[in-house]
Amino acid sequence: MSITEKVLKLIKATKEKKSLDAKKAKEKQQKKEQARKNLHRRSILARSAEIYEAEQVGEAYLEGLSKAKAEVADISSTGKIKLKTIKQQSKGVRPERLHKVIARTGICSNRKAEQLIREGRVSVNGERALVGQQIDLNDSSIKVRVDGEIIKHRASLREPCQVLIYHKAEGEISSRKDPEGRKTVFDRLPRLSVGRWVQVGRLDANTSGLLLFTNDGELAHRLMHPSYNIERKYLCRVYGEVTDQMIKKITDGIELEDGIAKFDEVRPISGLEADEGNNNQRKKANAWFEVSLSEGRKHEVRRIWESQAVIVSRLIRVEYAGIRLNRQLSIPQSGYLEADLDEINMLRGLVGLAPETEGFRPSDFAGQTKSEAKRQKAKHLRTIKRAIFKDSKYRGKQARVQDEKNKEQHEKRKQLAEKISQKNKKKFSNKNDNDFVEKFYN
Numbered sequence: 001m002s003i004t005e006k007v008l009k010l011i012k013a014t015k016e017k018k019s020l021d022a023k024k025a026k027e028k029q030q031k032k033e034q035a036r037k038n039l040h041r042r043s044i045l046a047r048s049a050e051i052y053e054a055e056q057v058g059e060a061y062l063e064g065l066s067k068a069k070a071e072v073a074d075i076s077s078t079g080k081i082k083l084k085t086i087k088q089q090s091k092g093v094r095p096e097r098l099h100k101v102i103a104r105t106g107i108c109s110n111r112k113a114e115q116l117i118r119e120g121r122v123s124v125n126g127e128r129a130l131v132g133q134q135i136d137l138n139d140s141s142i143k144v145r146v147d148g149e150i151i152k153h154r155a156s157l158r159e160p161c162q163v164l165i166y167h168k169a170e171g172e173i174s175s176r177k178d179p180e181g182r183k184t185v186f187d188r189l190p191r192l193s194v195g196r197w198v199q200v201g202r203l204d205a206n207t208s209g210l211l212l213f214t215n216d217g218e219l220a221h222r223l224m225h226p227s228y229n230i231e232r233k234y235l236c237r238v239y240g241e242v243t244d245q246m247i248k249k250i251t252d253g254i255e256l257e258d259g260i261a262k263f264d265e266v267r268p269i270s271g272l273e274a275d276e277g278n279n280n281q282r283k284k285a286n287a288w289f290e291v292s293l294s295e296g297r298k299h300e301v302r303r304i305w306e307s308q309a310v311i312v313s314r315l316i317r318v319e320y321a322g323i324r325l326n327r328q329l330s331i332p333q334s335g336y337l338e339a340d341l342d343e344i345n346m347l348r349g350l351v352g353l354a355p356e357t358e359g360f361r362p363s364d365f366a367g368q369t370k371s372e373a374k375r376q377k378a379k380h381l382r383t384i385k386r387a388i389f390k391d392s393k394y395r396g397k398q399a400r401v402q403d404e405k406n407k408e409q410h411e412k413r414k415q416l417a418e419k420i421s422q423k424n425k426k427k428f429s430n431k432n433d434n435d436f437v438e439k440f441y442n
């Protein structure tokens with residue numbers, strides 16, 4: 001064999017080897033790509049309810065999620081769900097849905113929490129969270145992260161139910177923020193260490209009276225839901241002639257744009273003297289009524305009266321779910337009181353929730369890490385020492401002089417606040433109305 005033939009043979013062998021190596025590398029790459037696609041597909045099938053629906057197996061997925069103590073482990077291409085049992089919960093403690101846990105920490109609302117889970121921004125122990133997933137409240141090893149940040153879900157779940165009885169003033173907005181910069185009902189509420197206040201229903205800017213706030217989202221949802229038929233009572237001043245026939249119509253039911261509406265009861269309060277010539281016609285143009293109804297559609301009370309050609313010139317909510325507007329709340333200035341345990345349990349009983357107990361209330365440092373609790377205790381200690389030192393005989397003369405100045409400034413601010421309060425009271429157009437409302441609360 002000549003040298004030329006040997007060279008050609010060597011070149012051919014080299015080309016064949018390169019071709020074979022390239023073929024093997026291509027097959028290996030294809031296998032990796034297929035494995036990646038399979039893994040991605042399994043991940044999608046296991047994590048996204050929306051893609052299940054696109055794959056026409058969404059119903060099976062939702063059925064699997066609805067089972068109490070199970071979670072989806074895998075789903076076949078035919079839509080068959082394989083379930084794995086989650087760890088048994090402790091006695092007396094129920095698992096909690098993840099979106100509720102996130103919402104209770106005050107990060108966002110329930111709806112926003114569900115959206116975060118769908119977008120893949122929530123993980124449990126490093127794995128992407130499922131929509132509708134439940135977590136063990138007693139398992140300290142569970143780490144819930146939102147956008148990579150760990151949330152203190154255990155502390156939020158131990159927070160007891162609280163309810164505020166709030167007297168809304170006219171002009172306040174029933175919203176967390178107002179783009180026009182007006183005062184909102186949330187501006188005057190106390191801050192919560194964990195979670196946030198949820199408003200039970202709404203009142204328009206021109207309506208005053210009772211508003212309830214709670215840190216329990218489920219309680220707020222049930223109190224607002226029409227299926228529970230929660231009674232609301234309003235004190236309203238109407239301008240126009242009110243007849244017995246008219247009252248019968250609005251208690252039997254009238255047709256509005258959004259359906260049938262009615263008052264459960266209409267009770268005359270003041271200014272309803274009967275005309276001697278006609279007992280069916282009210283004598284005075286301005287009249288006060290207390291009305292009750294079991295739903296809360298937008299401007300419903302005003303629209304019912306306006307359907308009878310009378311105008312509501314003043315509207316005050318005086319009762320909601322058996323909670324009466326308390327006389328201790330100043331009139332007309334807004335203020336709030338904290339509901340006691342009996343009132344809270346009365347509300348929870350109305351909507352079928354378990355009662356709250358005093359023993360359930362957490363300590364001041366519940367849910368904090370050791371370092372956080374240590375700093376908090378040190379802060380309390382400094383506050384106590386400062387209060388003790390303030391009244392001590394060892395304080396210097398300069399400090400005592402400053403105390404006197406602070407006291408004088410406080411008295412001046414107090415007098416100024418009283419003057420402003422008196423001016424606000426004079427703004428009401430009808431003094432007799434104010435006297436009547438105060439008598440009504442008494």
